[in-house]
Amino acid sequence: MDDNIVMDDKKMSCGQEVGMSSGGAPMPSLHENECTMLGEASGNSLIEPLLSPDGPVLPMSSAEAHVHPRRKAMVGCAAGYFTTKSVTPSVSLPTIYKVPERIRQANKDAFEPYEPQIVSIGPYHHLKKEEFEKHKKLYQKSILSRNPNHLLEDYNTAIEKLENEARSCYSEDVRLNGSEFVKMMVLDGCFIVELFLRAKEEKFEGDDPVFSTISTLPLIRYDMLLLENQIPFSVLQVIYEKASPGNGSLVEIALDFFEPIIPKSKENKIEVSNDQINGRYFHLLHLFYSYLMPTPREKSKKCKILMFLCSKGSNEAELPISNNRSPPIKNEAELSMIPCAAELQLAGVKFKKKKDFSSILDVEFSGGVFKIPQLCIDDNTNTLLRNLVALEQLCYPRVTFHFTNYVGFMDCLVNTSKDVALLRCNGIIDNLSGSNEDVACLFNQLCSGIFVDFENNYLSGIYKDVDKYYNTPWNMGWNKCWGNLRSGYFSNPWVGLSSVAGAIVILLTIAQGLYNFLHY
Known part of the structure; x- marks a missing residue:
């Protein structure tokens, strides 16, 4: 290498x-x-x-x-x-990869951390979670009702124009014909955007397949952050602009959706700058990643x-x-x-x-x-x-x-x-x-x-x-000696008391010996 x-x-x-x-x-x-x-x-x-x-x-x-x-x-x-x-x-x-075996084999857990548990997005795991496909279609139907000016054919036509660009985002050849590829992109994109909007509006039915159970939504969040489980961000942007024009930034509602799993201090809330809103992103994982970057x-x-x-x-x-x-x-x-x-x-x-x-x-x-x-x-x-x-x-x-x-x-x-x-x-x-x-x-x-x-x-x-x-002499000497003494004899109060008691007994024994020697 x-x-x-x-x-x-x-x-x-x-x-x-x-x-x-x-x-x-x-x-x-x-x-x-x-x-x-x-x-x-x-x-x-x-x-x-x-x-x-x-x-x-x-x-x-x-x-x-x-x-x-x-x-x-x-x-x-x-x-x-x-x-x-x-x-x-x-x-x-490409920006959306299949994770190589070299990296996969390093994981010794029972489950596969690169494959979805609930919902499959994009071509790599297409239809692997077939039981969830019907829920995607319900979400697609719902998003179409948000803007009556655009029919499903309008979404398909818009994504057809992005087909070559979208295919080039994948490292592996996508074995779907043009119609199948566009249909998959539109369905998955509509599901994601509608999911974001429902989470933001907090409006959903009691039998909603995502929000009705306590465990489904958290797992879907992580599924949507898998490298192999992505569609291009440009596809999501087109669908969002048609379904919900003038309703804020897609970047903002996406980060709001992922907020529960974004590592941050309690004092800090999700704040999105104009530069971040206008940034270029490969997909949702890249957006999430970019937000976590430290300030240089x-x-x-x-x-x-x-x-x-x-x-x-x-x-x-x-x-x-x-x-x-x-x-x-x-x-x-x-x-x-x-x-x-x-x-x-x-x-x-x-x-x-x-x-x-x-x-x-x-x-x-x-x-x-x-x-x-x-x-x-x-x-x-x-x-x-x-x-x-x-x-x-x-x-x-x-x-x-x-x-x-x-x-x-x-x-x-x-x-x-x-x-x-x-x-x-x-x-x-x-x-x-x-x-x-x-x-x-x-x-x-x-x-x-x-x-x-x-x-x-x-x-x-x-x-x-x-x-x-x-590697300073002070730390190499005194601090390490004291640290070893502290960890070995004062690791907890009871051990510390026992160590002190033992030291007192030893000192009294020595004192008694000296006393006897001096008076002999």
């Missing part, structure tokens, strides 16, 4: 300087536009899809590498890794700090080396691996829940104190995080690598159930599902089989500060 880093269950990789290939030669850099966030240009937190001068850039096979010589600077460029359609630079590249604090395009990930069961992080390449050159600025939460606590690092944050990705470290937004772990957290990471893995560099870096960071902190207990105690993890061991396993598996971009890691400054703090 040339110039790529693969993260594994047991080994997390690190080791080469940004902008350098494994042999030390300069790597082709991404075009400046591909490293620019809209938020840096316009002052808001929305991240614009990253584009090259010739359009969106995606990892491609070695046979196509001559089209984009910047291939080496991308993540996931291994030949044959992605099963995508052959495209030319003049054709829009620095305008650095190139980060020279390496990202080091906790190695599970290994003392050193290793970079896989092929037969025809040299080991990575060790740099003087190279950082040590970031220890897990329990080890950091022994070195005097404190963990605090960040109370006011705009994004779950807003992590801070200063003066030996981590401030991390609370992450609620429930039965659907694995599904949501995996699909956000899959979006980055397959659509990079048109999107950032922030969630990949975030789950890598959490994997560093969480090695065992002991680390989970520590983070729960400090309010950083709210575990609503399973045991501490289950949460540790979740983070350890999330990083398996994914690629990491070291060049654009938004947490690079934090890795550097933690390494500097952790």
Whole structure:
């Protein structure tokens, strides 16, 4: 895997300087536009899809590498890794992917986090949830009644004009003829838009198939955020404008619909800026992803700090080396691996829940104190995080690598159930599902089989500060000794009392011995 880093269950990789290939030669850099966030240009937190001068850039096979010589600077460029359609630079590249087996196999759970549970949307899982199709048709009938000026034929005609564009959004060939494809797009689009409108208006019948039961709506929310379960946002926009003209922004009502599962502080409510309303989105997952992006604090395009990930069961992080390449050159600025939460606590690092944050990705470290937004772990957290990471893995560099870096960071902190207990105690993890061991396993598996971009890691400054703090002589000596003493003999009040009582007995015994010796 040339110039790529693969993260594994047991080994997390690190080791080469940004902008350098494994042999030390300069790597082709991404075009400046591909490293620019809209938020840096316009002052808001929305991240614009990253584009090259010739359009969106995606990892491609070695046979196509001559089209984009910047291939080496991308993540996931291994030949044959992605099963995508052959495209030319003049054709829009896909945005809706089938998740590759390499990523799928990393999930060891009983259920499939990339496939819908209730409702199938788009061609990849078309009719797999056939029992819900009748409910879609009811929603379609309802949305047609909202604007009598437009009949079903009008919707079909409008989507027919978008057929080629919509087909090009899918990485796999869609085996539906034109009529079937348009019919599917209109039905699924009408269902989604009507669902959004009913949720906003809170007007629905008692026998509504979605709102009448307590469990259906939450599952549908997560189904609509699966990478494989998408239709183009442009299709939704056309249907929304015909069905509900002058009723606000589709972006706003979509984010309102997803608000219950958007990680945010209680002090912050859903606020959508004009730039976000007018933004360009691939699909609903991309909209959700874009809203979660943190506000950029620095305008650095190139980060020279390496990202080091906790190695599970290994003392050193290793970079896989092929037969025809040299080991990575060790740099003087190279950082040590970031220890897990329990080890950091022994070195005097404190963990605090960040109370006011705009994004779950807003992590801070200063003066030996981590401030991390609370992450609620429930039965659907694995599904949501995996699909956000899959979006980055397959659509990079048109999107950032922030969630990949975030789950890598959490994997560093969480090695065992002991680390989970520590983070729960400090309010950083709210575990609503399973045991501490289950949460540790979740983070350890999330990083398996994914690629990491070291060049654009938004947490690079934090890795550097933690390494500097952790390896100071004071923390290496006194703080760790005191931490070990505290964790071993004062882990809870009863153990602490027993330790004090034992120490008193030892001191009295020594005093009695000295007294007897001096009077002998």
